[in-house]
Amino acid sequence: MSVLEARNASVKRGGRTIFGPASVRIGAGEITALIGPNGSGKSTLLRLFAGLWRPDDGEMLIDGKALHSLPRKEMARRVAFVPQETQIDFAFTVSEILAMGRYAHRGRFSPQSQVDHDAINCAAAYCDITHLIDRAINTLSGGERQRVLIARSLVVEPEFILLDEPTANLDIHHALDVLQLCESLSREGKTVIVATHDFNLVTRYVTRLILLQGGLLIAEGPQKDVLGPETIREIFQVEAEMVPMKTGHPVYVFQQRTREIHDSRASR
Amino acid sequence: MSAVAQSNPLANVSSRSRLRLSVFYGFLLPIVFLSLLAGVGIGSTHISWSTILRVAEFRLLPQAWTSSVHVTKADEVIVWLIRVPRVIVAFFVGAGLAAAGVLLQALFRNPLAEPGLVGAGEGAVLGGVISFVTGWSATSVLSLPLMAMVGALLALFIVYAMSTRGGVTPVATLLLAGVASSALFSAVASLLLSVNVVNWQIAQEIVFWMMGGLDARTWTHVWLCAPFVVLGIAASLMQTRDLDLLQLGEETAASFGVDVESSKRMLTLTAAILTGAAVAVAGLIGFVGLLIPHAVRLILGPSNRRLLPASALTGGAFLVLCDLLARTIHPPTEIRLGIVTALCGGPLFIYLLLRQYRGGANG
Numbered sequence: 001m002s003v004l005e006a007r008n009a010s011v012k013r014g015g016r017t018i019f020g021p022a023s024v025r026i027g028a029g030e031i032t033a034l035i036g037p038n039g040s041g042k043s044t045l046l047r048l049f050a051g052l053w054r055p056d057d058g059e060m061l062i063d064g065k066a067l068h069s070l071p072r073k074e075m076a077r078r079v080a081f082v083p084q085e086t087q088i089d090f091a092f093t094v095s096e097i098l099a100m101g102r103y104a105h106r107g108r109f110s111p112q113s114q115v116d117h118d119a120i121n122c123a124a125a126y127c128d129i130t131h132l133i134d135r136a137i138n139t140l141s142g143g144e145r146q147r148v149l150i151a152r153s154l155v156v157e158p159e160f161i162l163l164d165e166p167t168a169n170l171d172i173h174h175a176l177d178v179l180q181l182c183e184s185l186s187r188e189g190k191t192v193i194v195a196t197h198d199f200n201l202v203t204r205y206v207t208r209l210i211l212l213q214g215g216l217l218i219a220e221g222p223q224k225d226v227l228g229p230e231t232i233r234e235i236f237q238v239e240a241e242m243v244p245m246k247t248g249h250p251v252y253v254f255q256q257r258t259r260e261i262h263d264s265r266a267s268r
Numbered sequence: 269m270s271a272v273a274q275s276n277p278l279a280n281v282s283s284r285s286r287l288r289l290s291v292f293y294g295f296l297l298p299i300v301f302l303s304l305l306a307g308v309g310i311g312s313t314h315i316s317w318s319t320i321l322r323v324a325e326f327r328l329l330p331q332a333w334t335s336s337v338h339v340t341k342a343d344e345v346i347v348w349l350i351r352v353p354r355v356i357v358a359f360f361v362g363a364g365l366a367a368a369g370v371l372l373q374a375l376f377r378n379p380l381a382e383p384g385l386v387g388a389g390e391g392a393v394l395g396g397v398i399s400f401v402t403g404w405s406a407t408s409v410l411s412l413p414l415m416a417m418v419g420a421l422l423a424l425f426i427v428y429a430m431s432t433r434g435g436v437t438p439v440a441t442l443l444l445a446g447v448a449s450s451a452l453f454s455a456v457a458s459l460l461l462s463v464n465v466v467n468w469q470i471a472q473e474i475v476f477w478m479m480g481g482l483d484a485r486t487w488t489h490v491w492l493c494a495p496f497v498v499l500g501i502a503a504s505l506m507q508t509r510d511l512d513l514l515q516l517g518e519e520t521a522a523s524f525g526v527d528v529e530s531s532k533r534m535l536t537l538t539a540a541i542l543t544g545a546a547v548a549v550a551g552l553i554g555f556v557g558l559l560i561p562h563a564v565r566l567i568l569g570p571s572n573r574r575l576l577p578a579s580a581l582t583g584g585a586f587l588v589l590c591d592l593l594a595r596t597i598h599p600p601t602e603i604r605l606g607i608v609t610a611l612c613g614g615p616l617f618i619y620l621l622l623r624q625y626r627g628g629a630n631g
Contacts, residue, residue: 052522076525083520089377090515090570100513104525108506136569156524 008058031186036212080153101155123154143174307355359584366583368542369557382558390453392547395419417544480551496545555613
């Protein structure tokens with residue numbers, strides 16, 4: 001089983017370090033959430049893991065080997081990426097979208113094989129979109145589109161599935177649906193990494209949290225170690241109270257910090 | 269349908285779309301054939317079909333077989349040296365522009381991208397003018413399409429660099445960059461023309477060429493255009509799966525294993541070859557690269573593997589018919605081809621756009 005690792009990885013833009021240096025390992029079968037406020041670097045770290053960006057310093061490793069030493073297609077076969085933007089303006093059918101997931105498995109001129117067909121069918125059934133297979137992607141709802149794009153990443157048959165804000169554009173019902181899907185994927189042995197600002201939603205489903213702020217890794221571990229009320233106050237600038245649920249998972253209730261309300265009124 | 273196919277929803281999909289494809293070609297291929305036939309058969313001089321057939325026999329069959337065929341010189345010239353090359357050039361120019369449109373629309377992720385709109389057309393015109401001014405076109409006719417391709421390529425690089433940041437191309441920026449650089453290229457072309465007005469012969473050649481159109485096209489024009497269009501379309505067909513993924517976004521394409529940078533370079537080069545070849549022999553003809561892919565996409569869907577060859581054939585037939593209209597609607601004067609494509613293309617394009625909005629963007 002494979003391990004993804006960042007070793008002192010940092011990203012610079014315009015001479016300024018916008019991320020890192022950060023070191024973190026993500027082991028097989030885990031389901032990890034990258035959390036933090038906007039601009040904290042969770043999307044950057046996700047793109048580093050996906051091999052879409054290269055670190056300017058330090059390195060990204062897969063099983064101890066430099067991620068970028070892998071041929072592009074092999075990297076794509078091992079690490080799948082589900083983008084935040086699910087809007088697609090062209091009327092590709094769902095089956096066409098899914099077939100694109102086989103890009104790294106097929107030669108330029110080889111027709112779709114039985115193996116490709118099976119991977120597509122299997123992923124469609126798993127994500128419960130078989131009934132949508134003939135529909136044009138731009139006629140689907142947000143929740144359906146998200147499931148299609150997750151299915152497309154399964155079509156790749158990857159070891160790692162990386163999702164960028166998978167719940168950002170969904171109502172609560174579909175958001176939980178998608179997270180449940182992620183959880184069951186990790187039970188199937190896929191390693192799942194979810195970048196999200198909505199930690200209240202994900203904590204129930206993930207085994208590990210990685211907390212980022214200002215491009216730096218602040219803390220990592222299980223929920224109870226990482227997300228205490230003090231940390232939330234400091235990182236997210238809100239007061240938080242933990243309320244236990246019947247399932248045993250606590251949820252957070254937030255309140256704007258009173259001092260800040262006064263501040264913002266005074267400045268108007 | 270077999271039980272296996274029924275149990276496999278995807279098998280159903282592919283067989284259904286294949287049926288749709290065969291129906292499409294069942295209509296398209298006769299239209300292509302008839303348009304070519306009409307292009308040769310109809311013109312300002314009336315020539316009977318039997319005469320045309322005799323000319324074709326005379327030119328195409330071995331001489332020993334045709335010794336008994338009687339063909340007058342005038343008929344032979346009109347059919348074989350005037351109409352046939354004109355129709356072939358029209359077909360390949362239309363096919364090239366439509367295929368270039370498909371490529372540019374995927375490259376810019378925008379159904380509005382078209383050789384004329386993103387600067388490639390004017391870039392090709394400038395390249396052609398340079399080949400006249402430098403005298404290269406006089407030493408080798410091949411320099412004209414080659415310079416047009418170089419011009420189109422540079423224009424595409426400039427417009428892409430101006431309009432795209434981090435793999436994202438806003439529509440407004442794309443159109444503005446296209447309009448601005450088109451204006452710049454055409455200004456430089458006019459400047460070169462003005463400077464060379466003293467040399468009347470060159471200036472006359474340039475003006476005649478810049479006017480474009482398909483009148484007085486010869487077999488030379490066929491050989492200057494057709495091989496490059498065939499090459500460009502063959503190269504595009506090798507890139508259809510990259511095109512599909514790029515059309516969904518550069519980051520998505522990269523995450524599925526597409527070598528985005530090299531893919532974009534290949535695409536840009538291919539689009540420049542197609543545009544340059546078309547502009548070199550017919551000047552800048554608008555609307556074909558915008559209208560044809562759009563219309564075909566509404567029928568066949570956006571998958572580039574189906575869209576590209578279908579658009580090329582449709583574009584070819586479309587331009588042959590437009591040219592036929594241009595030279596027969598008001599004889600003996602010929603209407604300029606660009607006017608006809610705009611008159612045919614404009615309303616149809618507006619209609620398609622409206623339908624697309626009303627139908628919930630199913631294009």
